[in-house]
Amino acid sequence: MPSRMCYAPSVDIRFYTVIKLLRIGDDPHYDAMEVPGLSEEEKDKALIVFDYIYHAMRAKPVLEEVSIQAREVAPPVEYRTGCDLAVEVDATDVDAAENILIEKGVMILDILFMPKGAKMIPVYLTTLIKTVDYGDYVMVRCGNMKITYQKGSGVIVNISGGGCPDIPYLGMQLYGTVIGQGPRPRSLGRTICAYTLEHAYEKALGIYKKETSKRGR
Amino acid sequence: MLLLVGTIPMEGLPITFGKVHYQPDKLTIGDYALEGKYVMLGTAAMISAASAACQAAGIEEPYAAVIGDIGMGDGTIKLLKYLTEEIVKTPPSVMTLHYILPTRDPFTNLINAAHSIPNRPFLITDAGALLNAKAVKFSQKFDLFTPDPGELSFLADPDAAHPAYVQHFIFNVDQTEVPKLSQEAYDNGDAPRYMLVKAPIDHVIVEGKVVSVIKEPNVPELEPIGGTGDTITGVVSALISGGMDVAEACAAACKINRTAGELAKPNPATTIAQFIPFIPEAVKKVLNK
Numbered sequence: 319m320p321s322r323m324c325y326a327p328s329v330d331i332r333f334y335t336v337i338k339l340l341r342i343g344d345d346p347h348y349d350a351m352e353v354p355g356l357s358e359e360e361k362d363k364a365l366i367v368f369d370y371i372y373h374a375m376r377a378k379p380v381l382e383e384v385s386i387q388a389r390e391v392a393p394p395v396e397y398r399t400g401c402d403l404a405v406e407v408d409a410t411d412v413d414a415a416e417n418i419l420i421e422k423g424v425m426i427l428d429i430l431f432m433p434k435g436a437k438m439i440p441v442y443l444t445t446l447i448k449t450v451d452y453g454d455y456v457m458v459r460c461g462n463m464k465i466t467y468q469k470g471s472g473v474i475v476n477i478s479g480g481g482c483p484d485i486p487y488l489g490m491q492l493y494g495t496v497i498g499q500g501p502r503p504r505s506l507g508r509t510i511c512a513y514t515l516e517h518a519y520e521k522a523l524g525i526y527k528k529e530t531s532k533r534g535r
Numbered sequence: 536m537l538l539l540v541g542t543i544p545m546e547g548l549p550i551t552f553g554k555v556h557y558q559p560d561k562l563t564i565g566d567y568a569l570e571g572k573y574v575m576l577g578t579a580a581m582i583s584a585a586s587a588a589c590q591a592a593g594i595e596e597p598y599a600a601v602i603g604d605i606g607m608g609d610g611t612i613k614l615l616k617y618l619t620e621e622i623v624k625t626p627p628s629v630m631t632l633h634y635i636l637p638t639r640d641p642f643t644n645l646i647n648a649a650h651s652i653p654n655r656p657f658l659i660t661d662a663g664a665l666l667n668a669k670a671v672k673f674s675q676k677f678d679l680f681t682p683d684p685g686e687l688s689f690l691a692d693p694d695a696a697h698p699a700y701v702q703h704f705i706f707n708v709d710q711t712e713v714p715k716l717s718q719e720a721y722d723n724g725d726a727p728r729y730m731l732v733k734a735p736i737d738h739v740i741v742e743g744k745v746v747s748v749i750k751e752p753n754v755p756e757l758e759p760i761g762g763t764g765d766t767i768t769g770v771v772s773a774l775i776s777g778g779m780d781v782a783e784a785c786a787a788a789c790k791i792n793r794t795a796g797e798l799a800k801p802n803p804a805t806t807i808a809q810f811i812p813f814i815p816e817a818v819k820k821v822l823n824k
Contacts, residue, residue, distance in 0.1 A: 452802075461701070466804075476760055478764075479683070481633075482637070483577070483636055484544070484606025486543075487544035490572055508605070509606055512606070514699050
């Protein structure tokens with residue numbers, strides 16, 4: 319079972335200090351009550367952190383399947399090694415989120431309760447996409463990851479970027495497969511680089527589908 | 536002795552240490568041979584390029600320490616622990632760290648062990664090891680980073696834990712962004728003395744300042760090919776281990792990679808395995824051997 323901790327940042331969450339391990343049930347402040355009329359910023363938030371990115375990457379889709387809103391963010395400094403991802407949820411959803419994640423085999427390291435207004439660093443990937451047309455090929459870059467496929471056939475011919483051990487592994491599994499028909503980075507990857515590659519893959523798949531439907535008309 | 540360190544995407548491969556020899560489609564590390572698809576990816580591409588460059592330049596071929604790891608980090612941790620003990624017994628003159636899963640203690644213990652050696656190894660890092668070095672605030676314990684523009688953006692952003700969290704990401708490298716970000720990264724303590732920024736226009740940086748820019752030959756088709764950054768890291772490691780001045784080696788490695796690209800006449804579907812065999816000829820051409 320994950321532990322549950324209360325964090326109290328002084329000014330900004332990136333510079334907080336751990337006060338004390340605090341069981342949620344011992345603190346009335348964290349009673350799970352829905353307060354009508356509160357904006358997103360005013361709500362109490364909880365941060366779910368993971369030992370392995372492999373589990374972190376699976377968390378958001380699992381939560382969204384049961385209509386729990388989740389946002390992928392950078393974990394606090396103390397939890398960082400260089401390849402990290404955490405998931406932020408409303409504090410009121412913590413019990414439900416924990417239950418569904420455990421039920422689905424997503425291993426949680428800790429749950430941290432954040433004060434109102436705590437600003438976590440979001441993943442900026444959706445703003446980091448660029449597409450390059452090489453004539454017979456299309457390269458989609460998302461952040462530090464690139465995927466290239468052949469127009470027409472949709473065959474993935476190259477993957478570039480990243481630095482974690484699963485990227486060469488993903489290369490071996492994805493090269494030569496048709497985009498949208500073979501394994502996906504999210505299902506095989508275990509790192510943020512793989513997670514980033516998933517965004518590039520998704521964008522490339524969208525472009526390929528458009529291209530295919532145009533040809534079909 | 537040049538020691539190249541990283542993971543191979545192969546489950547169950549134990550710690551494998553030994554002298555390296557590359558020939559097209561086959562990379563031998565000690566008694567172990569990697570063949571076919573395993574030669575073309577990540578650390579294997581970097582090691583192959585280093586070996587090819589050493590052979591062409593008449594430099595002693597490198598040693599490598601590798602292990603299987605497909606992203607869970609189990610292999611990474613074993614390898615780093617093994618090297619922490621071994622590095623003090625047989626210290627290399629140059630050590631390059633490459634594809635590893637970022638960790639905290641195993642990584643910092645290895646770098647501290649390297650620093651405990653009198654006349655310590657020259658430390659180069661790229662890929663996961665570069666992300667790791669910045670995340671644990673060890674950048675200035677290294678001598679050379681070989682980032683691409685995305686990794687440079689990450690180094691220059693003091694709050695970013697990974698390139699995925701960078702707020703200001705550069706796609707189009709120009710003469711303004713790279714010098715600015717390099718200086719910022721260095722001033723923040725997140726860059727070592729030397730950096731080789733691998734991009735459509737390559738930059739060699741010393742103490743945060745640009746000392747050379749390499750633009751030619753320009754082969755745009757190299758960008759989508761996975762591994763062309765890894766080969767630069769391998770070649771520059773080889774040249775530095777051969778005694779070349781660091782900044783000169785960085786510039787030469789960029790020219791060699793570009794020249795190999797020109798010789799290979801690639802398209803975006805070219806694999807790094809098809810590219811590496813052109814490195815020896817490029818080395819000879821650039822170094823006038």
